Amino acid sequence: MLDDPRVDRTRRHELGDIVVIAILAVICGSDGWDDIVEFAEVRETWLRTFLKLPGGLPCADTYRRVFSALDPKQFGQCFASFVAELAGRAEGKLVCIDGKTLRRTFARERGQGPLHLVSAWVADRSVTLGQLAVDAKSNEVTAIPSLLEMLELRGATVTIDAAGCQRNVAKAIVTKGADYVLALKSNQPSLLEEVADYFADALETEPELSRHQSVDKGHGRIETRTTWTSTDVGWMSERQRWAGLRSLVMVERQRLVGTESSTTRAYFLSSLELSAERAGELVRGHWAIENGLHWVLDMAFDEDHSRIRDRTAAQNFALVRKLALALLKNEPVHAKKSLVHKRRRAMMDTDYLFLVLAAVDRPTASA
DSSP, rough: OOOOSOOOOGGGHHHHHHHHHHHHHHHHHHOHHHHHHHHHHTTTTHHHHTTTTTTTSOOHHHHHHHHHOOOHHHHHHHHHHHHHHHHHOOOOOEEEEEEEEEEEBBBBBGGGGOOOEEEEEEETTTTTEEEEEEGGGGHHHHHHHHHHSSOTTTTTTTEGGGOOOOHHHHHHHHHHHHEEEEETTTTTTHHHHHHHHHHHHHHHHHHTTEEEEEEEEETEEEEEEEEEEOOOTTTOOGGGSTOOEEEEEEEEEEEEETEEEEEEEHHHHHHHOOOHHHHHHHHHHHHHHIIIIIIHHHHOOOOGOOOOSSHHHHHHHHHHHHHHHHHHHHHOOTTSSHHHHHHHHHOHHHHHHHHHHGGGGSOOOTO
């Protein structure tokens, strides 16, 4: 249940009507308050078939004030309940956690930097499980445990970039009944050096080390990715401090662009006993959140250009975008069409819009 933050004398419009119109409008291509008003004006007759609208259509200031006043935590709980059917059970799924900065939400006159949101993304369902706002990217490390606490993760594999490679994060994931693959970088310098030295030695002395290689070609480049895994973690000085640690992963990327070549190595900790092939899939799968969520929010929903500066409103409206994205992605009839096409069709065809909304009522194979 979503509490109405307004006092009685200011409630010309039903809270449910305001939120429903905003969601429908964003599905249909609206990207801000004025766009929502225009959508409602065009669709007023249709909206009145299922909404009360006792005070007529809300104005742009009404949407702005309401979304600025809604409790983000409570709104997020309502969001999570709604998308639970779309996401299905967490068991066996890859859940990617990463942050994104809403670049135009800064307000220099208030000394306010852009809003940064940390999201949990179910890759194979294109569904955001939840999000948490932080003041800056550097604060992801404090936000991730709080986000994990909000989520149902039993049986899932959680992947996080270096910001989440912390002992308390590993413990929180294991406590939730899930497994992890955490990127190990310079924020853990001693451990990174230790693991890098181990693999450098193991490649020379352990020919049976699990190994898998894949090659990608395209856009004028060739990338060869070689993954090694080891379940030999007993030697690690900090083994007992990392909950559930069972394997180490190294991924070497060799990239050839024309005559220019480069080689990089990345290291990971995991609570799973992984083959090299499976480790490579999980490491690569993590970037689904960048390509399937962050990039899409910018390209299809123009999120990076949103000028909603109020922190609370920006956070709540980001959830509306993510809900619209999940519903549009899980609409099966035009599955191969672009999101731009789907949003345009939803605006023109109310039957199709209802089909998009019905996505949440269709059972998933893994539910």
